[in-house]
Amino acid sequence: MVISELKCPKCDLRVKKDFESCDFCKLPEDDYEFLLIFLRTQGRITEMERLLGISYPTIKSKIDNLLNNLGLSPIGIPEEQEPLEALAQGKISVDEAVAILKQRKKK
Numbered sequence: 001m002v003i004s005e006l007k008c009p010k011c012d013l014r015v016k017k018d019f020e021s022c023d024f025c026k027l028p029e030d031d032y033e034f035l036l037i038f039l040r041t042q043g044r045i046t047e048m049e050r051l052l053g054i055s056y057p058t059i060k061s062k063i064d065n066l067l068n069n070l071g072l073s074p075i076g077i078p079e080e081q082e083p084l085e086a087l088a089q090g091k092i093s094v095d096e097a098v099a100i101l102k103q104r105k106k107k
Contacts, residue, residue, distance in 0.1 A: 023070050031066050038063070044095040056099050 003019040024032065041047040048059050083097040083104075092100070 027066070027069055031062075031069055034062050035066060038066075043093065045099045046095045049099075056103050 001021075003021055004016060006015045006019070007013070024035070027035065037048060037051060041051065045056060045059050048054075049056060052059070054062075083092065083100040086092045087094060087097040
């Protein structure tokens with residue numbers, strides 16, 4: 001589908017042209033809803049776990065899927081880097097560090 005018209009609701013001015021939709025408009029509905037929750041929780045994975053009732057690995061998988069659908073690659077910490085070091089460097093949040101440590105403890 002292509003957006004072909006923009007209309008001002010106040011003055012009824014119309015612009016007809018083939019407009020490209022934004023990357024977020026192209027997301028499947030479930031990815032879009034997940035993105036909204038991610039933003040509203042400010043990326044706090046532990047809060048997302050609580051709200052959505054899903055596990056850390058499931059949330060990480062959904063984030064990877066979202067990045068893939070947006071054509072982005074993740075910027076994160078390598079597996080060998082310690083979460084506390086990444087936290088000190090400002091690469092991850094406290095919630096993310098706690099979640100990573102909990103996940104590693106389970107392994």
